[in-house]
Amino acid sequence: MIKIGLLGCGNVGRIIAAHAESIQIVAVFDIIPGRAEELAALCHARAYTDFDAFMQEDFSIVVEAASVDAVRRYAEAVLRSGRDIVVLSVGALADVEFRERLIEVAGEVGKKIRIPSGAIIGLDNLKIGQISPPEKLLLRTTKPPASLGMAAGTRTEIFKGLAHDCIKLYPKNINVAVALGLAAGRDADVELWVDPGIERNIHEIFAEGDFGDIYVRVRNVPSPDNPATSYMAALSILTLLKNLENPLVVGT
Numbered sequence: 001m002i003k004i005g006l007l008g009c010g011n012v013g014r015i016i017a018a019h020a021e022s023i024q025i026v027a028v029f030d031i032i033p034g035r036a037e038e039l040a041a042l043c044h045a046r047a048y049t050d051f052d053a054f055m056q057e058d059f060s061i062v063v064e065a066a067s068v069d070a071v072r073r074y075a076e077a078v079l080r081s082g083r084d085i086v087v088l089s090v091g092a093l094a095d096v097e098f099r100e101r102l103i104e105v106a107g108e109v110g111k112k113i114r115i116p117s118g119a120i121i122g123l124d125n126l127k128i129g130q131i132s133p134p135e136k137l138l139l140r141t142t143k144p145p146a147s148l149g150m151a152a153g154t155r156t157e158i159f160k161g162l163a164h165d166c167i168k169l170y171p172k173n174i175n176v177a178v179a180l181g182l183a184a185g186r187d188a189d190v191e192l193w194v195d196p197g198i199e200r201n202i203h204e205i206f207a208e209g210d211f212g213d214i215y216v217r218v219r220n221v222p223s224p225d226n227p228a229t230s231y232m233a234a235l236s237i238l239t240l241l242k243n244l245e246n247p248l249v250v251g252t
């Protein structure tokens with residue numbers, strides 16, 4: 001059974017721990033001691049608030065479900081320790097210099113940075129953009145105002161621009177846009193809306209190229225402890241982990 005170290009003991013960490021049938025969570029790490037201890041108790045792991053001590057444990061992969069800041073701080077050390085890393089806060093990779101360094105380190109040490117599909121569907125075949133670049137790549141995300149910790153009386157557009165700028169303003173809400181761009185090979189255009197009339201986190205993907213045109217809409221149920229994060233994101237990590245050692249690989 002694959003042994004993992006969990007970086008981040010919040011909402012996604014708790015969902016992963018609750019469904020950890022095909023993985024063994026050996027150690028958990030969070031800056032908030034109570035969160036690390038609570039999660040460790042749930043999955044019979046050891047709790048850490050010190051990163052270096054956490055890294056002394058015996059696991060082969062780190063699953064990050066913490067923050068863009070955590071990826072910037074710890075991802076390189078994880079790779080250099082000879083482990084793969086699963087990055088959910090993929091917004092950290094919008095910084096080209098940071099991304100290129102991390103990819104270089106991963107190459108040097110022969111380890112992988114794995115980006116789950118997270119809260120959207122379709123990253124697999126959007127990779128065709130790496131062969132045939134799309135003329136259009138737009139993500140329109142609409143969330144209930146509470147997901148962004150704000151109030152709004154009507155449907156309102158709060159950002160329009162490029163993914164790498166949007167993630168700087170909304171690092172907890174638009175990681176999906178950066179993942180989309182990494183898959184398709186170009187920065188995605190983003191519209192971010194809040195709508196008091198909806199209860200789900202909606203992501204609409206529009207792409208056009210010589211392959212034709214694509215429209216994908218996901219209407220995600222917010223996760224129980226953090227409405228900004230769709231429940232699908234945690235399921236996506238669990239699925240990635242479940243399939244890591246599967247000889248049959250489905251999807252591009």
Ligand SMILES: NC(=O)C1=CN([C@@H]2O[C@H](COP(=O)(O)OP(=O)(O)OC[C@H]3O[C@@H](n4cnc5c(N)ncnc54)[C@H](O)[C@@H]3O)[C@@H](O)[C@H]2O)C=CC1
Pocket residue numbers: 007008009010011012013029030031032035065066067068069070073088089090117118119120171172173175176179225226228229230233
């Ligand atoms: N790629 C995608 O599709 C998606 C990405 N996300 C991202 O996944 C991450 C986790 O989401 P949730 O579990 O809902 O967030 P959360 O806020 O419920 O939990 C995050 C946990 O990580 C801890 N943490 C944050 N920074 C840390 C650091 N530097 N060192 C150690 N611990 C740290 C926090 O104390 C907290 O306990 C967030 O960054 C979120 O934006 C969420 C949904 C979709």
Ligand SMILES: O=C([O-])CC(=O)C(=O)O
Pocket residue numbers: 118119171172173174175176177201220228229230231233
């Ligand atoms: O969970 C979602 O719907 C999207 C999200 O928060 C993110 O990409 O950061």
